[in-house]
Amino acid sequence: MESIALIIVLAPLAGAILAGLFSVSRKVAHRITITGVGLSFILSLVVFKQVVLDGLLPFADGTAKEVTLYTWLSSGNSIFEIGFLIDSLTAIMMVTVTFVSWMVHIYTIGYMADDEHNWSGPGGAGKNSYQRFFSYISLFTFSMLMLVMANNFLQLFFGWEAVGLVSYLLIGFWFQRETAVYANLKAFLVNRVGDFGFLLGIAAVLMYFNSLNYADVFANANNLAGISIQVFPGVEWSLMTVICILLFIGAMGKSAQFPLHVWLPDSMEGPTPISALIHAATMVTAGIFMVARMSPLYELSTTALSFVLVIGAITALFMGFLGLVQNDIKRVVAYSTLSQLGYMTVALGASAYNAAIFHLMTHAFFKALLFLGAGSVIIAMHHEQDMRKMGGLKKYLPITYWTALIGSLALIGFPGFSGFFSKDAIIEAVHFAYEADRPGAMFAYYSVVIGVFITALYSFRMFFLTFHGQERMDEHTRSHLHEPPKVVTLPLILLAIPSVLVGVIALQALLYGNFFGDAIYIAKEHQVFTDYHGILGFVLHGLMQPPVYLAAAGVFTAYMLYMKWTDIPARIQHRFSMLHRILMDKYGFDRFNDWFFAGGARQTGNLFSSIGDKTIIDGFFVNGSAHLVNRISGILRQLQTGLLYQYAFAMIIGLLLLLGWFVHF
Numbered sequence: 001m002e003s004i005a006l007i008i009v010l011a012p013l014a015g016a017i018l019a020g021l022f023s024v025s026r027k028v029a030h031r032i033t034i035t036g037v038g039l040s041f042i043l044s045l046v047v048f049k050q051v052v053l054d055g056l057l058p059f060a061d062g063t064a065k066e067v068t069l070y071t072w073l074s075s076g077n078s079i080f081e082i083g084f085l086i087d088s089l090t091a092i093m094m095v096t097v098t099f100v101s102w103m104v105h106i107y108t109i110g111y112m113a114d115d116e117h118n119w120s121g122p123g124g125a126g127k128n129s130y131q132r133f134f135s136y137i138s139l140f141t142f143s144m145l146m147l148v149m150a151n152n153f154l155q156l157f158f159g160w161e162a163v164g165l166v167s168y169l170l171i172g173f174w175f176q177r178e179t180a181v182y183a184n185l186k187a188f189l190v191n192r193v194g195d196f197g198f199l200l201g202i203a204a205v206l207m208y209f210n211s212l213n214y215a216d217v218f219a220n221a222n223n224l225a226g227i228s229i230q231v232f233p234g235v236e237w238s239l240m241t242v243i244c245i246l247l248f249i250g251a252m253g254k255s256a257q258f259p260l261h262v263w264l265p266d267s268m269e270g271p272t273p274i275s276a277l278i279h280a281a282t283m284v285t286a287g288i289f290m291v292a293r294m295s296p297l298y299e300l301s302t303t304a305l306s307f308v309l310v311i312g313a314i315t316a317l318f319m320g321f322l323g324l325v326q327n328d329i330k331r332v333v334a335y336s337t338l339s340q341l342g343y344m345t346v347a348l349g350a351s352a353y354n355a356a357i358f359h360l361m362t363h364a365f366f367k368a369l370l371f372l373g374a375g376s377v378i379i380a381m382h383h384e385q386d387m388r389k390m391g392g393l394k395k396y397l398p399i400t401y402w403t404a405l406i407g408s409l410a411l412i413g414f415p416g417f418s419g420f421f422s423k424d425a426i427i428e429a430v431h432f433a434y435e436a437d438r439p440g441a442m443f444a445y446y447s448v449v450i451g452v453f454i455t456a457l458y459s460f461r462m463f464f465l466t467f468h469g470q471e472r473m474d475e476h477t478r479s480h481l482h483e484p485p486k487v488v489t490l491p492l493i494l495l496a497i498p499s500v501l502v503g504v505i506a507l508q509a510l511l512y513g514n515f516f517g518d519a520i521y522i523a524k525e526h527q528v529f530t531d532y533h534g535i536l537g538f539v540l541h542g543l544m545q546p547p548v549y550l551a552a553a554g555v556f557t558a559y560m561l562y563m564k565w566t567d568i569p570a571r572i573q574h575r576f577s578m579l580h581r582i583l584m585d586k587y588g589f590d591r592f593n594d595w596f597f598a599g600g601a602r603q604t605g606n607l608f609s610s611i612g613d614k615t616i617i618d619g620f621f622v623n624g625s626a627h628l629v630n631r632i633s634g635i636l637r638q639l640q641t642g643l644l645y646q647y648a649f650a651m652i653i654g655l656l657l658l659l660g661w662f663v664h665f
Contacts, residue, residue, distance in 0.1 A: 001050070002067045005084045008043045008094065009149065011036040012101075012142040020135030029131035033138040034105045040145065041098035048091040052515070064518065066151055066215070077210055085151035085214060089357065089519035093148040093289055096361050099498075100281035100368045101141040103491035107372050108134065108273045110488035111379060115271075118174055133173060137277060140166045144282040148289055153202045153212040156290070160198065160254065163283045164191045170274040171267045183266035190263040194253015201246030208239060218296040218521075225300045244297055244304035248311075251287025255341050258315045262589050264338055265322075268330045272375030275330060279337040280368035285360050288344045292353040296521040299351065306439040309349025309430075313444035316342025316451045318587070323458035325583045328385045329374045332462045336411060337367060339451060343426050346444050351526035352429030358510045359422035362503055366410035366419060369495040373404040376492065377466060379484045382477055387462060392471035396481040401467050403492040408463050410499045412456040412551045415539055418503030423452070424542045425511055425529070432528045452547040456554025464562040504535055 015036030019029040051065065064087035073080040084090075112130055119126025143166055147159025164187075172184030202212070208224055209217045227239040251257065256264035264284065268275055278284060291298060291308065298304055316339050323335035340363050347356035378385055380397055394401045410419040427448055433441040471478060483489060509515040512532035533541075542548055561569050573580050585591065639650075 001047070001065050001086060002069075002084075004043050004047060005067055005086060005149065006069075008040045008047070008098075009142060009145045011039045011043075012138045012145070016135045016139035016142060019131050019138065023128075024131060026130045029134045030105070030109050033134045034102070036138060037098060037102045037105050037141055040141070041095070041102050044091070044094040044098045047086060048095050051086055051091045052088050068151070072154065078206065078212070080154045080212060081152055082155055083151045084149045086149065087519040088516050089289075089293065090149055092357065092361060093285075094145065096364045097141065097144050097148065097281045100364050100495075101137070101144075101277060103368060103495055104273045104277045104372070105134070105137060107276075107375070107488055107491040108137065108271075110485050111273055111375055112271065120176060129173075133170075133271065133273075136166055136170050136173070137274060140170065140274075140277060140282055144286070147286055151214055153205060153214075153217075157199070157202060160250070160286060160290075161195065163286060164188065164195070164254070167191075167267070167274075167278060167283055170278070171270040173270050173274070177269065179266075180269040183263075183269040186266055187263040190260055191253045194250045194260050196249075197246045198250020198253075201243050201250065204239075204243045204246060208243075214293070221296050221300060238301060238303065240297060241301040241303045244294070244301050245307055247294060247297075248287075248291060248304065248308055251291055251345075252311065253287075254290075255284050255287030255345065256315075256338055257287070257311050257341065257345055258318070259589065261315060261319060261338055262586075262593060265331055265334045265586075268328070268334050272330065272371060272378060275334070276368045276371035276375070279334065279371060281364040284337065284341055285344075285364065288341070288348065288356055288360050291345075291348045292357055292520055295351075295353045298348070299521055299523045299526065302438070305349050305351060306441075307349075309346055309433070309438065309444045310440040312342045312345025312347075312349055313440070313447035314342070315339070316346060317447040317454070320451050320454040320458065322583055322586055324454065324461070325580060326458075327387055329377060329387050329390075329462060329466060330371070330385055332387075332458060333367070333370050333374055336370070336455065336459065339455060340367070340411075343423060343448060343451070346448055347426040347429055349444065350426075350429040350433040350438070350441065350528075351522055352426065352528055353520045353522060354510055354516055354529070355422065355425040355429050357516075357520075358506065359419075359426055361506070362410070362418035362422040362499075365495055365502060366407045366417075366499040369403060369407035369492060369499050370411065372488075372492055372495065373400050373407060376400040376484050376488055377404075379488065380481050381473065382480070384473070384477065387465040389472050389474075390466045391469045391473070392467070393481070394467040397467075397483050399483055399489045399492060403489075403496045404463065404467065406496045406499050408459045411459050412554065413452065413547060414551065415542060415548060416500075416504070418499055418501070420542065421503035421507045421538065424538075424545070424547065425507075427452075427545070427547055429528045436525075449546060449550065453550040453554045453557075456551040457558050460555045460558035461562055464558060469563060469566070507535065507538060508532060 012033070013036075015033035018024065018032050024032070064085060066083065066085050068081050068083035071079055071081050112133055115129050115133070116126050119129065140163065143159050143162035145159075147156060147163065150156040150159060168184045168188045171187050172180045174180045175184075205217055206212055208227070209220055211217060221240070225238075225240055228236045229239050229242060231237050231242060253260045264279075267278055270278075298308070319335055319338035319342060323332050323339065326332045326335060340359070344356045344359050344363070347353070347359065376397065377390070377393060377400060380393070380400075381390065384390070406417070410417040413420040413423040427445075430441060430445045430448055434445045473481075511529040532538075582588070
């Protein structure tokens with residue numbers, strides 16, 4: 001197991017190094033990185049079989065295999081190690097991450113084939129950009145694997161920061177564009193806010209548990225559950241609540257939860273393949289995975305769970321509203337990601353960690369499919385992303401059309417598709433928490449239910465505007481419309497298959513079986529999924545619940561507004577112009593951040609510059625010392641007259657003073 005685990009993480013790293021640091025050709029760059037990630041995927045399947053399937057049918061028990069590679073540092077009684085924890089939670093994440101990454105790598109061959117056209121000027125900024133991009137996405141995969149395979153907080157933090165760093169490089173890949181530079185700085189800085197809380201949480205774990213190893217921390221969690229600390233003088237806080245909230249602040253940044261969500265839509269400035277990789281299987285899912293991994297801690301703090309629940313509900317509902325007014329095809333899918341991450345977070349707050357991971361997995365497939373499908377449209381449209389300039393693409397892009405339809409149906413939770421099973425499970429779990437009177441559960445329940453209608457409306461608004469209706473592109477673009485090459489469409493087909501089937505296959509094991517075993521802990525009173533009545537029973541139960549009909553209403557509304565009564569949306573926009581401006585302004589968060597944080601930082605810098613640097617340092621210390629020397633020298637200069645009798649007189653006076661001093665003492 002140790003050798004297999006090492007190969008899984010090192011194969012993408014080796015591909016990244018060879019493609020990025022050596023002068024290899026384009027063909028060699030994509031071959032070695034695709035081979036490395038493909039090898040990781042195949043070996044991840046081997047690990048999945050060994051950990052989950054061998055002798056464990058019909059359900060798995062999450063048998064864990066822990067591998068310690070080496071001790072990085074010893075300090076007192078604390079030992080900091082590098083190692084792997086391979087259990088069912090790790091295994092499912094490894095398979096999901098490597099498969100989606102593999103599809104993205106293959107897709108990138110077609111998408112980035114003409115990347116030189118995106119670089120302007122003779123400076124050579126775009127030289128070897130193709131090889132560099134493959135190096136980055138392979139390094140991104142390595143970082144995510146190190147995160148999900150970690151057996152301790154130290155390695156978790158390494159992977160956590162590594163995906164943040166590589167995302168900075170990828171979002172700002174086209175660094176000649178000011179918008180790309182702004183977006184990657186924004187992502188980097190917002191994530192640092194979350195990471196500060198995350199680091200404080202890890203520090204608290206080390207302080208009180210005297211270990212960063214998962215096994216030690218989880219084993220002693222119950223013993224420290226009753227401890228209270230004073231974060232502020234005179235105010236008692238539960239230690240476990242403080243640790244869990246601090247860790248979740250890190251997840252709020254990485255998984256783009258309100259109010260640290262602002263970086264994710266702007267990450268669309270990167271090439272589409274990295275949009276798919278960030279939004280589907282890596283980085284944004286890191287926070288969801290982390291909270292699920294820390295379930296033995298979160299189950300000891302109802303306050304922390306309610307905090308998670310409310311933050312997720314706000315993100316799920318209000319970020320969905322923003323998807324309704326977007327005209328950029330990638331930004332619609334980006335706001336969809338924000339909303340779906342909110343659903344996963346709500347599931348975590350409802351103690352349905354298994355449902356959150358279930359939706360994480362299904363979402364990875366259909367969201368990668370939607371992003372890559374959007375990229376296929378962008379290629380065909382000569383990099384046009386405005387849906388108002390599309391329409392009628394169904395006859396030109398048949399493979400993209402049908403795969404995008406599958407992705408959209410999975411996203412809205414159409415019965416039988418993968419998203420139906422995972423999303424319905426989340427709503428069921430939140431309803432259970434609502435009935436159990438968990439604080440914040442009522443708001444969360446109505447948020448996720450209303451969010452179903454919103455999701456269907458913006459998803460099929462995008463679908464109808466892009467593939468149906470009147471053709472709105474210019475004649476030159478229309479004359480060159482055709483399906484992209486197979487290297488682009490093949491990943492779409494391969495991602496469409498699990499988008500349809502994986503929900504049916506995984507439902508019983510992930511929700512009702514003991515698939516996760518000890519990898520995820522759920523308190524007995526928080527158990528939701530206890531009685532399994534088969535796939536048909538689950539579907540029939542779902543068909544009797546409001547979300548299915550709300551999704552159908554959303555699709556119908558989108559059809560009527562954007563296929564039949566096409567003048568109505570403009571009239572609605574005019575009638576509710578203030579609401580439309582609020583949504584277009586993204587609730588003012590970006591403007592507030594630019595004014596308060598960015599503007600405040602600039603004003604503070606100017607203050608320090610004018611008072612601290614210019615007045616105190618330059619004016620007082622540097623120029624002041626020069627002025628002082630100048631004044632003293634001006635006084636002393638008066639003594640240097642060049643007259644011999646004055647010097648003789650001064651010598652006599654000095655001699656008399658010295659004699660007087662000696663006589664006195």
